[in-house]
Amino acid sequence: MTRNLARALAIAAFAMLVAGCQTGTVVLLPQKDGTETAVVVKQRDGEVTLRAPYAAAKFSNTGPQAYKSSEDDVAVQFGAALAARPERPVEFTLYFIEGKDELADESKQIVTAVYAEIAKRPVPDVLVVGHTDAVGSDQVNDPLSLRRAEIVRAGLIQSGIASENIVAIGRGKRELFVPTDDGVAHARNRRVVIFVR
Amino acid sequence: MKCVMTDSRTKLHERKRGPALFAVLAMCCSLASAAEIGQVKVVRGQVDLERNGQTLPAKVGMRLETADVLRTGADGSVGITMADNSLLSAGSNSILSLDRFDYDPTTNQGRFDTQLQKGSLSVISGRMAKQSPDAMTVRTPSAILGVRGTEFVVSAQ
Numbered sequence: 001m002t003r004n005l006a007r008a009l010a011i012a013a014f015a016m017l018v019a020g021c022q023t024g025t026v027v028l029l030p031q032k033d034g035t036e037t038a039v040v041v042k043q044r045d046g047e048v049t050l051r052a053p054y055a056a057a058k059f060s061n062t063g064p065q066a067y068k069s070s071e072d073d074v075a076v077q078f079g080a081a082l083a084a085r086p087e088r089p090v091e092f093t094l095y096f097i098e099g100k101d102e103l104a105d106e107s108k109q110i111v112t113a114v115y116a117e118i119a120k121r122p123v124p125d126v127l128v129v130g131h132t133d134a135v136g137s138d139q140v141n142d143p144l145s146l147r148r149a150e151i152v153r154a155g156l157i158q159s160g161i162a163s164e165n166i167v168a169i170g171r172g173k174r175e176l177f178v179p180t181d182d183g184v185a186h187a188r189n190r191r192v193v194i195f196v197r
Numbered sequence: 198m199k200c201v202m203t204d205s206r207t208k209l210h211e212r213k214r215g216p217a218l219f220a221v222l223a224m225c226c227s228l229a230s231a232a233e234i235g236q237v238k239v240v241r242g243q244v245d246l247e248r249n250g251q252t253l254p255a256k257v258g259m260r261l262e263t264a265d266v267l268r269t270g271a272d273g274s275v276g277i278t279m280a281d282n283s284l285l286s287a288g289s290n291s292i293l294s295l296d297r298f299d300y301d302p303t304t305n306q307g308r309f310d311t312q313l314q315k316g317s318l319s320v321i322s323g324r325m326a327k328q329s330p331d332a333m334t335v336r337t338p339s340a341i342l343g344v345r346g347t348e349f350v351v352s353a354q
Contacts, residue, residue, distance in 0.1 A: 037347030079286035
């Protein structure tokens with residue numbers, strides 16, 4: 001009897017131990033730009049979707065349990081991880097003359113700000129993303145957008161940024177800054193976006 | 198004694214290690230390849246990077262590759278940026294593996310899967326998660342998080 005009880009307790013204790021082991025929490029944080037976001041939390045026995053700032057879920061062996069966390073809770077539990085966040089990428093946009101890979105005059109000064117940001121970072125790496133407006137096919141725009149990005153990259157290299165730290169890519173007309181119908185020329189869409197990170 | 202179950206699960210998640218020769222070849226050849234998926238930006242305290250079965254101290258500026266595993270010590274934390282502008286940082290006593298990072302920068306499409314085997318992690322998702330809602334997942338030993346373009350923190354014990 002006592003032995004059985006002891007065994008039952010041991011099993012219960014083990015079950016609790018196992019259940020306790022599969023723990024963890026997830027907390028949705030406020031977005032910097034206020035855009036809508038969500039995290040879908042899936043476990044074998046259920047699913048919870050977090051949508052609002054500080055919406056949270058605890059993992060358990062009966063599926064995720066939703067709760068409301070707070071800024072203070074997050075600071076206590078995740079202070080070290082948050083303190084180690086790399087600085088966010090800073091974004092600069094340069095505009096181009098229609099159909100060409102030549103910078104518009106207004107954009108030439110922005111280049112100075114780009115260098116200043118690069119100089120501020122301990123191990124800077126730069127992503128240069130070229131775009132076109134909606135005139136022309138992908139076959140024309142993909143290489144044009146890449147050429148614009150490559151020109152900016154070459155400029156950065158020429159002024160002393162190590163080439164292995166700069167990647168140039170072209171997105172063609174896939175990411176219009178100003179939404180337009182296909183075939184519409186728009187100066188704000190002919191651009192290169194530089195991310196310094 | 199504590200967390201027997203989690204420990205055994207964690208082992209299941211660890212990658213199989215290839216023969217040493219393969220590891221050496223992979224390391225030398227990766228220098229010339231475009232396999233880089235991110236960069237270590239912040240290192241505090243003890244942080245190790247495990248790659249192809251070898252463990253080296255993580256240093257600021259180090260380039261990251263698919264299947265890299267970052268481990269932080271009791272006083273450690275680490276912050277990394279990924280090629281799609283995702284930002285990840287782990288607190289102390291954490292194991293974070295970069296299981297998969299396939300990124301097409303032209304379309305912003307691809308797949309980014311990480312695993313927090315234990316510890317704490319802060320995530321700011323990047324261009325892939327913004328492009329398609331199913332592009333990024335973070336796993337823990339007991340849960341899978343689908344990232345819909347967002348900032349969040351997650352812990353696993």
